[in-house]
Amino acid sequence: MARRGGVDDLVVVVPGILGSTLADADGHEVWAASGKALLRGIRTLGNSVKGLTLPAGLGDEHPGDGVRPTGLMSDVHALPGVWNPVDGYSGLLDWLERNFTLRRRLPGEAADVPANLVGFAYDWRLSCRYNAERLAERVDEELGRWRASRADRRDAKAVLLCHSMGGLVTRSYVEQCGGAEVTRRVVTLGTPYRGSLDALMYLVNGMRYGIGPVGLDLTPFARSLPSLHQLTPDYACLATAGGAPLRYAREVTGLPGVDEALLSAAARFHAELRESDAGARYGVEYVPVGGARQPTPTTAETDGDGLRALLTIDGADEGGDGRVPDLSSRAVGAGRHAYTTWEKHGSLQNNNAVRQGLDAWLSPEPPVHRGPGDGEVPLCVDAPELLVEGDAYEIRATVPPGTAGHDRIAVFAGMEGGPMRTMTNRGGGLYTCRIKGLPPGGHRVRIGARVPSHVVMTALVLVLERG
Template sequence: MGSELVETATGRVLWGISDLRWYGTAWTTGGALATLLVTDEEREGHTGRIRASRLLRFPAFAPVLRGFEPYTELLAGVRRTAAHPDAVREFAYDWRLSIAHSAARLAKAAEDHLRAWRAHPQGSRDAQLTLVAHSMGGLVAHYFMTVLGGAGDVRSLITMGTPFYGSVQTAGLLGSGRGTPLPLPRRRLRALARTLPGLHELLPGYRCIEEPGGGFRRFTASDAESLGGDRELAQQSLDRQEQLRRADTLPQLRPLVGIGQRTPQSLTLMGGTAELHEYVADGDGRLDRRGDGTVYREAAAPAGIQAFYLPQTHGAVARSEEAIAYTGAVVTERPLGPPLGATELGLHVPDTAPVGELFTIEVDGACKPTAVVCRLFDAVTNLEIERPRLTFQDGRLSAETRLPGLGLYRVEAKAGGFSAVRQLVLAVPSE
């Protein structure tokens, strides 16, 4: 809900209105929201009735989801740190529609912007993109980079509060829920939400349903239907989540994760209602992993990716001074080697290594240890195990490390704008 939406035929603003009193009327009468319902024609691909004009310039509000702060300060901060104001382009999209639809539009916008900047007097022929995305925008960017193949043109992807594994809050919107202090606004939101492919894209894709007899299981399209959601849209969403989870790891990803807020993390289903809980499965028990109030902590960053944590709410995280400073720091990271950070690394590791015994990692193409980040992952879980410390010896960088147990591991070396160089190594029994 971070983009202003306009009725194409009349130019009337439908979402992101400057008069904030409008939200009080809209969520209690419902008439003002009727135009935002997704029609059968739009689901079939006949879009254009509504267009996204720009990012939010004023606060917006939805019950349960609370408020959405505007992006004006983030945009201003990025423009201050960019090489030139022309290097920055905002991308608004119709958040009612599917991620695939918006990602295709992003691909076109990214291509146009990159071509223009490479031809700009202050630009570079080898320039790459830095994507800054809040919430669902991170899923759009992820789809663009992986499924649509845009990763090669992207230097960094900064996500803020992006629900990579969905949000239990979304399932709560579809069901009637319990203990809601404002039942009428919530009913208005539920009527809107049930028609939106975009909202179904945010359904939880992890073990979040607590069974009556104990234990947790994954959320399914049938569960969404039992809550009043659209089974077809829910299945498309869950299939897309699985597709993105199977996609290649993005070394460019820099997730900013909100923490410390009371956040729904699991739910129980009873007679078409969803009762939300502020805990998640932890082995045979439960654990409260508070996130930003909408996305719980582990859902906001893919497994194995190091996140930047910030105690902030979902709607306000992109407006916070820390997030703006973090974005500026990533944008202005000094490239290594050629102007766009294209350092050609060579990675050499043995194909096998005995469990518990030292083996050597060698990196060619960099002249100092601080220029390269070396990481060791469990190839099955994709969890980071260690960051071996590189030292400069005999004209090359090297590090020594051990593999903790039998299995397959991945060594990565990353510098500058290129993707990490990866090599698998098999841990074998020690003689």
């Protein structure tokens, strides 16, 4: 067995929106389905959505409805109209334990047993500031226990590994809730520091995209969430007639589906984060990681009563991870370097290149040698995240012209657990394939290059039942 990298600090994994399971006051699961049970979970949430919809004017408080987080999602999960497919976190937690001197508290163990690997579950409906305060309570408890467990751990700090919105919760903890003093490093994977256009699209366009076959309308629920408003772009993103400069969403009056009070509160939240220097004063290191060169909605223009997404900003296609633009995932402070990899937003936490980076970000020891690898081929993958049962799943993969032999590389694709097939070379670095007969539920699609066993990236798709 390979030697594990030494970690003396407390490592906390903070998931993104939808990434925590939720239970009601009676202990019944209201959001816990993933993998094969995903569609049933979406229907179940639809049946109880009135009880989960948040009241107006909630701000940074809890609604007192008894809903509480119970754990991290383990497998592919999604909620159309709130956030599209994201992979689970069990694989990441298992990998961390195998490769580093990290230990989770086992089921049934007493709460006072020290552990230095913690999954922080939170109620993702609520504001990031509220959840940052809960994170502060959890870190104080776990870090105090870990430091007290042995004399040589007295100087241990927290290292937070965050996915998507979890990075905003964590940054609020560090900058606004006293976390800077005890935090060594914050690694963020696809965190929308300046927001994501998709969040604004969900609010404005509602559930009309892709939700029809499920037969649910979660629009009022989505529009009640402070968290979803905090994910909207904190940059000028709306095109106006006549070629005028882009405008902030908060500058546009009468934008359908948006709670203007929540949008204003979200703007203040982001402004206060930018103005804080707590992390800098205490030497907290932010390591922003983002997916690179994937087709990513960045700006939008009006389209009837809704919005139509554009992949460009001021005429330039800067890309991103398919959900969070490059300009957003790396915007964490002047002079700080962003690490990028060829991956989609929902799979960043399980990307091989990201895990190689964690050798340096988690452990002060030299990384354990795990083989030379085959050299990564950069791929830009365009594939639907939502599909209706019976429709073909069409994948387009592009290899940039700067890559040697970009127009004659063997590119492979296949469903997880199934055979990899060679994609058709269309010339000019474009490769395509169609996969038919996907059953309803959440699926992982592996895309690789050069040899079928070399997975470069993972695309996620939710197949909805027809009728």
